[in-house]
Amino acid sequence: MTQTPCLAAVATGLHADYTTVLLFLLFGIFFGNLALGIARLVRPRKPGGEKEVTYECGELPSGSSWVRFNIRFYLVALFFIVFDVEVIFLYPWAVVFRPLSEAAGSLVFVEMAMFLGILALGLAYVWIKGDLDWVKSLARRNGPEVGGE
Amino acid sequence: MQVMTDLFARIFGDGLSPVGLLVAGGLTMALIMALVMASCAIVFTWAERKVAGFIQSRYGPMRVGRWHGVLQPVADMVKILGKEDIVPRDADKPLFLLAPFVIFIGSLMAWAAIPFAPGFIAADLDLGLFYIFAVSSAATIGILMAGWASNNKWSLYGAARGAAQAVSYEIPLALACIPVVMITGSLNMNDIVVAQQGGIWRWHFLHDPFLFVAFLLYFVASIAEVNRGPFDLPETESELVAGYHTEYTGMRFAFFFLAEYANLFLVSCVATAVFLGGWQPLFGPVFLPGLVFVIKAVLLVLLQMWLRWTLPRLRVDQLMHVCWKVMVPLALVCVLGAGIWMLATGQAG
Numbered sequence: 021m022t023q024t025p026c027l028a029a030v031a032t033g034l035h036a037d038y039t040t041v042l043l044f045l046l047f048g049i050f051f052g053n054l055a056l057g058i059a060r061l062v063r064p065r066k067p068g069g070e071k072e073v074t075y076e077c078g079e080l081p082s083g084s085s086w087v088r089f090n091i092r093f094y095l096v097a098l099f100f101i102v103f104d105v106e107v108i109f110l111y112p113w114a115v116v117f118r119p120l121s122e123a124a125g126s127l128v129f130v131e132m133a134m135f136l137g138i139l140a141l142g143l144a145y146v147w148i149k150g151d152l153d154w155v156k157s158l159a160r161r162n163g164p165e166v167g168g169e
Numbered sequence: 170m171q172v173m174t175d176l177f178a179r180i181f182g183d184g185l186s187p188v189g190l191l192v193a194g195g196l197t198m199a200l201i202m203a204l205v206m207a208s209c210a211i212v213f214t215w216a217e218r219k220v221a222g223f224i225q226s227r228y229g230p231m232r233v234g235r236w237h238g239v240l241q242p243v244a245d246m247v248k249i250l251g252k253e254d255i256v257p258r259d260a261d262k263p264l265f266l267l268a269p270f271v272i273f274i275g276s277l278m279a280w281a282a283i284p285f286a287p288g289f290i291a292a293d294l295d296l297g298l299f300y301i302f303a304v305s306s307a308a309t310i311g312i313l314m315a316g317w318a319s320n321n322k323w324s325l326y327g328a329a330r331g332a333a334q335a336v337s338y339e340i341p342l343a344l345a346c347i348p349v350v351m352i353t354g355s356l357n358m359n360d361i362v363v364a365q366q367g368g369i370w371r372w373h374f375l376h377d378p379f380l381f382v383a384f385l386l387y388f389v390a391s392i393a394e395v396n397r398g399p400f401d402l403p404e405t406e407s408e409l410v411a412g413y414h415t416e417y418t419g420m421r422f423a424f425f426f427l428a429e430y431a432n433l434f435l436v437s438c439v440a441t442a443v444f445l446g447g448w449q450p451l452f453g454p455v456f457l458p459g460l461v462f463v464i465k466a467v468l469l470v471l472l473q474m475w476l477r478w479t480l481p482r483l484r485v486d487q488l489m490h491v492c493w494k495v496m497v498p499l500a501l502v503c504v505l506g507a508g509i510w511m512l513a514t515g516q517a518g
Contacts, residue, residue, distance in 0.1 A: 065253060084259070
């Protein structure tokens with residue numbers, strides 16, 4: 021055995037599976053480059069001309085497309101962050117749910133129910149405020165009875 | 170992984186150190202998974218066109234190959250190989266070139282934790298399910314990179330929609346799997362499948378009514394997650410040309426396509442492992458586990474194709490409406506309901 025015992029221990033012990041993940045990453049980079057390399061040998065290469073112009077229905081593009089985003093996508097991203105963090109908290113709880121509630125009873129469940137309840141309250145708040153509607157101002161103008169759709 | 174390292178140990182005897190064995194085994198598994206992805210693209214592009222054909226009362230591909238155009242994907246591949254690789258003059262070149270890699274590698278890495286058969290899993294991670302969600306959401310970054318770097322208005326709209334949609338539907342997707350984690354007490358994909366041993370009534374989707382709803386939620390959210398009809402708003406060919414990959418040609422375009430079909434199969438594999446018993450057969454002892462697993466996953470893929478070609482596309486406001494006002498509250502109810510069910514039936518507490 022030529023490797024140092026330390027490296028061998030790392031590779032075959034606890035981290036063996038995560039080493040595989042790293043190998044997958046490296047192989048992905050290699051495989052992608054291989055496929056592109058093969059294509060490079062086969063394909064024609066005549067750059068220049070109109071084919072390098074950005075496609076915009078066959079017309080010359082009017083201005084850059086690096087413009088500001090629609091605010092709605094931004095709001096969606098905000099909601100997403102809040103709920104994603106919530107999901108991250110839920111996962112460790114779900115793993116220990118059964119053994120822990122055998123030890124501590126239904127308190128384990130009640131605690132998570134309270135946490136989810138607070139979040140559900142937040143969701144209800146943005147719902148009533150109309151932030152979940154695609155066109156918020158339209159929902160307000162049409163009144164609450166049409167606002168949901 | 171264990172299968173591969175054992176195989177290499179048998180071939181090389183003492184010639185390879187443990188590290189060498191691990192690297193050889195890992196790279197072999199990576200190669201196998203890359204081939205699985207490639208065969209997904211080959212089989213499912215053909216199958217999808219045939220399914221679409223039957224649904225629309227026509228034949229689909231019939232010419233290439235002797236029987237029902239079976240060699241059509243090969244012809245497509247040859248054609249894609251011969252296509253020129255164009256980078257638009259105004260594009261952000263480094264990002265433009267990197268984006269297909271991000272999408273492809275994100276998909277490939279997720280395959281590392283799919284349990285095809287007992288022992289046949291590349292990385293038997295304790296965090297398996299969580300890892301799959303984490304890695305496969307890298308596709309969102311790839312979509313955003315591709316759309317932004319193209320400097321094309323269609324691409325930008327497609328990318329913004331794609332990112333908003335993917336992040337929205339990730340919430341019900343991840344929430345729907347939590348009841349299963351509560352039952353098995355593990356995120357390890359192998360453990361989740363083994364917990365469903367003993368016939369169809371032990372499979373998680375029939376565990377209780379909340380789990381059944383959770384399975385449906387997962388299925389719908391996963392279709393949205395891989396951006397396929399009726400949730401294919403990021404690429405809507407009728408309004409956004411081709412969405413975020415409008416400017417891509419040749420092999421780089423092929424990466425997007427490859428990742429799309431590989432992800433289609435990936436989410437079906439996860440659904441199979443988490444809700445539908447993985448490699449466990451309908452009844453009786455385990456036999457041909459890999460085949461059972463693949464059959465279940467392929468049936469789910471066919472179901473997704475059926476939905477794509479029968480349902481009309483959602484409008485973008487309906488899309489967000491369904492996610493935030495229907496699926497997220499329903500998923501929260503499922504998590505709480507599954508907990509109450511477990512406490513009430515004495516499975517916990």
